Amino acid sequence: MSDDDWTSQLPEAAQSYLVNRRLDEVECIISDLPGIARGKAVPATKFAKQKNFHLPNSIFFQTITGDWSDAAGEEGYTEPDMILTPDFTTATAAPWTGDWTLQVIHDAFDRKGKPIPYSPRNVLKRVCKLYEAQGWQPVVAPEMEFYLVARNIDPAKPIEPMMGRSGRPAAARQAYSMTAVDEFGPVIDDIYDFAEAQGFEIDGITQEGGAGQLEINLRHGDPVKLADEVFYFKRMIREAALRHDCFATFMAKPISDEPGSAMHIHHSILDIETGKNIFTGPAGGETDAFYNFIGGMQKHLPEVIPLLAPYVNSYRRYVKDHAAPINLEWSRDNRTTGIRIPISSTEARRIENRVAGMDCNPYLGIAASLAAGYLGLMNEERASKQFKGDAYEGDGDFPRTLGEALDVMDEATALADVLGPEFLRVYSVVKRTEYEEFLNVISPWEREHLLINV
Structure with missing residues (x-):
């Protein structure tokens, strides 16, 4: 050509x-x-x-x-x-x-x-085709949380927040503060400039609860297109940070005393023929499909945790009262539950998965979340009763270590039919290899507390 x-x-x-x-x-x-x-x-x-x-x-x-x-x-x-x-x-x-x-x-x-079958973009396309075969068009909107941190070239040294223009790390720990956003103005300016050159539309940038932690929201749209954008954004944000002598990290839990970073995923499903949201009925009420999707997430998200939390570090994020869920309760406008129903118009009714970490592959994280909802729709899974109150007071109901999560995933036959058995086989082997590599490393905590005390 x-x-x-x-x-x-x-x-x-x-x-x-x-x-x-x-x-x-x-x-x-x-x-x-x-x-x-x-x-x-x-x-x-x-x-x-x-x-x-x-x-x-x-x-x-x-x-x-x-x-x-x-x-x-x-x-x-x-x-x-x-x-x-x-x-x-x-x-x-x-x-x-x-x-x-x-x-x-x-x-x-x-x-x-x-x-x-084990190419991540192909996995997501496979899931989307299953929706299309039912006359449905999935729509997602990811939220990206990340930290701007000081340059760190020594793995033995703890990660520290980037110093903003004030020189005080605590100044960048004020959630939703515009002053905190201004701390990192030059980096954010480059992110905006790069995004404009790449043709990406940012829905907003906010300061999150951690020191140097930011969140970028993207406009809702096609799952593959949005996964492509997150894939591109991760690289672009890293490049913007390097221009200003700092690192951008998408680790789920980079700093021990700070909140972790999530990739919250909002979902709605459109009827291809009518263009209507299948979560909303003719009179504006919530449909059976709405509750079936929630039920599918409650039943099947525990089986895809290795895709949403792919590393040993990922599980450090699931800490009570630290802005990450510990269970799969669902509730309306309640950020303590793993499944949240945001405030919206009836046409834009959507379901938010708050379990996924920002360290996940965006193609696989979105595919896993949609796969759980798809199984709920197809099998007419029933959602639990809506949770009221603080969900951190309850117990955890999904795996909390990578080894346990892989064991659960390997037994998920219905999930394999959706994501592809060969993909799950390869993914499991790779992740178990990583887990064995991790177990061969002795941590500073072990040397400090076990060396002469046990």
């Missing part, structure tokens, strides 16, 4: 970015299981001549530490190439680079043209 052929397919924001500029490079990328961008950077002239490129399927068998799991399956560790095809609707600028660069997300297929 010629240069003109492919650039004419680009979204408006990408075309605007290139006005009166010569495109130098295209980054051909795909999300691995942790959500890291993998791929190749190629000269724009070469990209214009290729229809696809190749990467070994082993990129999905790698742990977050860079080690390799034994997830190859019966065929053995032969590392066959996948065929990666560009989705031009995802083309967007990489405005932090020194030259004029575009990023393009690719989809992964095998040599027979079948989607690679």
Whole structure:
């Protein structure tokens, strides 16, 4: 294809970015299981001549530490190439680079043209197709929480909040304070500028409860498109922070005495034929589908916790009275429950999953949440009675360690039918490998309290 052929397919924001500029490079990328961008950077002239490129399927068998799991399956560790095809609707600028660069997300297929089952974007597409087969269109809106922290190049050193312009970390611990947001003005300015260049619409930025903790809300929309944006945003926010001598971290619990970071996911489901929200009836009341979706989340979210909380650190976030749920009670406008019904118009009625951590892969976190709701809709699961009061006074009802969560996930046959059995097999093997790696590390706590006391 010629240069003109492919650039004419680009979204408006990408075309605007290139006005009166010569495109130098295209980054051909795909999300691995942790959500890291993998791929190749190629000269724009070469990209214009290729229809696809190749990467070994082993990129999905790698742990977050860079080690390799034994997830190859019966065929053995032969590392066959996948065929990666560009989705031009995802083309967007990489405005932090020194030259004029575009990023393009690719989809992964095998040599027979079948989607690679353990590619995270393919997993989410699989779930969305199940909804579409029922005449439903899922709509999501993710919220991204993260910390701006001081540069940390020593893993043995505790993470500290970034110093804002006042030089006082406590000044950045005032939830919803505009002054606290102003502490990090230069970083936030770059985030806005980068988002504009990439064509992303930010619904708002607020200061959260932790020192240096911010939240970005995105407009609701198609699950795959929103997952693409979160995937892009994570990289973009990190780049904005590095410009100002700090780190952006999406760890679920980076600082021991501060709240964790979540990726709250809001869901509604539209009837494709009518465009109406299936959670709302003709007279504006809540429908059976509304309660079935909640019931599905209550029953099946415990089975997908490893997708919503993928690391040992993730489980440190689930602490009573620390802005993270410990159970799957549901309630209206109650932030202590795992499932919250926000205040909204009847047309915008939605259900919020507050369990997912910001460290999850956005494709897999959204896919897992939608999968639980889908099973609730299909099996007409009954929601529990609405919870009243402080849900932190109750008991936890989902796994609280990675090992326990993986055991529960491995027994979830109905969930495997939705997300794909081969995906869950590979994911479980990779996560168990990571867990074994973690268990081989002796922590400072153990050395401090056990060395001479036991």
